[in-house]
Amino acid sequence: MGRRAEITELTRVRVLGFIREREAIFWVFIFPMVLAAVLGFAFRSGKVKPSKIAVVDSEGAAALVELFNADPEIKTELFATRDEALAKVRNSAVDGMVEPDPAGGAPTLAYEPGRAEAATARLRVQRALDPPPEDATETLKLDRLTQKGSRYIDFLFPGLLGMNLMGTGIWGIGFAIADVRRRGFLRRLLVTPMHKSSFFAAFMLSRLVFLVMEIGVLAAFGAWVLGVPFHGDAFSFSVICLVGALTFAGLGILIASRVRTMEGASGLMNLTMMPMWLLSGVFFSYERYPEALHPLIRLLPLTALNDAMRAVMIDGNSILTQGPELLVMAAWCVVTFVVALRVFRWE
Numbered sequence: 465m466g467r468r469a470e471i472t473e474l475t476r477v478r479v480l481g482f483i484r485e486r487e488a489i490f491w492v493f494i495f496p497m498v499l500a501a502v503l504g505f506a507f508r509s510g511k512v513k514p515s516k517i518a519v520v521d522s523e524g525a526a527a528l529v530e531l532f533n534a535d536p537e538i539k540t541e542l543f544a545t546r547d548e549a550l551a552k553v554r555n556s557a558v559d560g561m562v563e564p565d566p567a568g569g570a571p572t573l574a575y576e577p578g579r580a581e582a583a584t585a586r587l588r589v590q591r592a593l594d595p596p597p598e599d600a601t602e603t604l605k606l607d608r609l610t611q612k613g614s615r616y617i618d619f620l621f622p623g624l625l626g627m628n629l630m631g632t633g634i635w636g637i638g639f640a641i642a643d644v645r646r647r648g649f650l651r652r653l654l655v656t657p658m659h660k661s662s663f664f665a666a667f668m669l670s671r672l673v674f675l676v677m678e679i680g681v682l683a684a685f686g687a688w689v690l691g692v693p694f695h696g697d698a699f700s701f702s703v704i705c706l707v708g709a710l711t712f713a714g715l716g717i718l719i720a721s722r723v724r725t726m727e728g729a730s731g732l733m734n735l736t737m738m739p740m741w742l743l744s745g746v747f748f749s750y751e752r753y754p755e756a757l758h759p760l761i762r763l764l765p766l767t768a769l770n771d772a773m774r775a776v777m778i779d780g781n782s783i784l785t786q787g788p789e790l791l792v793m794a795a796w797c798v799v800t801f802v803v804a805l806r807v808f809r810w811e
Contacts, residue, residue: 514539515585516558518549524564528571532562535592538585550574554778556619557751559585579616621692622773623746625682626708630740630766632678633712634719634733637667641720642729661805668713672706679705695780703783704776704790708769711793714800715765721808740766768792 514537519525521542532538541558543549549561553574559582560575573589575582683701686692694701719736723729743750743757744766753761761767772789775781783790 515560515581515588516541517585517589518543518552518558518561520546520549520561520563522564523566524568524571528562528564532589532592535588537588538592551779554619555749555751555774556616557749560589562589576615617690618692618778619749619774620747621686621690622777623744623770625679625686625705626744626766626769626773627741627746628678628682629705629708629769630712630737633671633709634716634737637671637713637716638720638729638733640667641717642723645720645723664717664801664804664808667717668710671709671713675705675709692777694777696776697782700776700781700783700786701773704769704772704786707790707793707797708765708772711765711769711797711800714797714804718800718804718807721804740764743767745770762788763792765793765796 516539517532519529519532519540519542521544525542529540529542532540541552543552546561546563549558549563552558553561553576556579559579560573563572563574565571571593573586575586577583683694687694715736716733719732720729723732740746743753743761744764745751745761746766750761750767751758762771768789772786772793775786775789776783
């Protein structure tokens with residue numbers, strides 16, 4: 465056989481082998497299209513994205529709202545109290561907060577100067593208020609939010625903690641189960657009197673062994689190095705981390721219940737986590753998506769975990785105020801565990 469025929473035959477074998485690998489087909493063709501579609505929807509272009517401004521409902525607020533709404537590049541939302549509006553700024557749901565001056569002077573814009581969106585919002589608000597209202601000597605007063613709890617890193621860090629809990633739960637447990645199946649170890653367990661629930665519980669409990677060290681190191685790094693505040697109590701924070709870890713452990717078990725190869729497990733894990741990376745408010749608030757999607761996004765386990773993390777760490781709320789978020793995570797944990805018991809196969 466000549467060199468050309470040899471190369472041709474080897475190439476044909478490799479092509480046929482690739483076609484038979486369904487996981488490879490998924491990663492090469494389907495996954496890029498899904499990723500492009502989701503990112504294209506989240507960051508679609510076509511028109512200038514308006515700045516979202518929270519307006520405190522007090523004397524003079526109606527006139528400001530009318531003035532801002534006349535500008536197509538500004539979108540306003542009215543809030544009853546300053547604290548409610550400021551919480552939206554801290555959570556990056558809005559780009560800034562405008563508070564009218566009861567004396568009729570220039571309103572005050574509170575924003576974080578380190579965020580590009582906030583700096584753009586300041587320029588747009590300034591433009592909308594030019595010329596100054598009535599007899600004011602200045603157009604706009606600025607309140608730069610640089611204190612801890614109002615910075616972008618303070619919004620981002622709880623989301624990164626949540627993403628880490630998701631990743632270690634799904635990848636750590638899912639890959640472990642897929643690996644013991646690949647090595648044929650599960651067949652040996654089939655002849656033992658061990659129950660599937662005990663097998664799953666061992667994986668979930670082993671995940672908790674490293675939870676304290678994992679979260680403790682990350683939380684300490686955020687507090688001491690990044691200066692992220694921790695306004696909540698340790699008990700509430702611990703319960704949320706515990707429920708979140710168990711939730712994603714259940715997801716990891718369910719994903720690995722039937723897959724036979726490491727490639728298949730990897731594909732399903734990434735397919736499960738990708739929507740939550742983009743939708744659950746890790747890097748930016750999910751309130752940036754269309755309002756019709758918000759109820760569905762809040763049903764994602766990572767969204768519930770991130771919301772609860774931020775409420776405890778940044779806003780100082782207790783576990784008693786996080787009932788809906790805990791219910792969402794607990795439901796995911798129970799449902800995935802029960803379904804995994806039904807669909808799991810030892811072989």
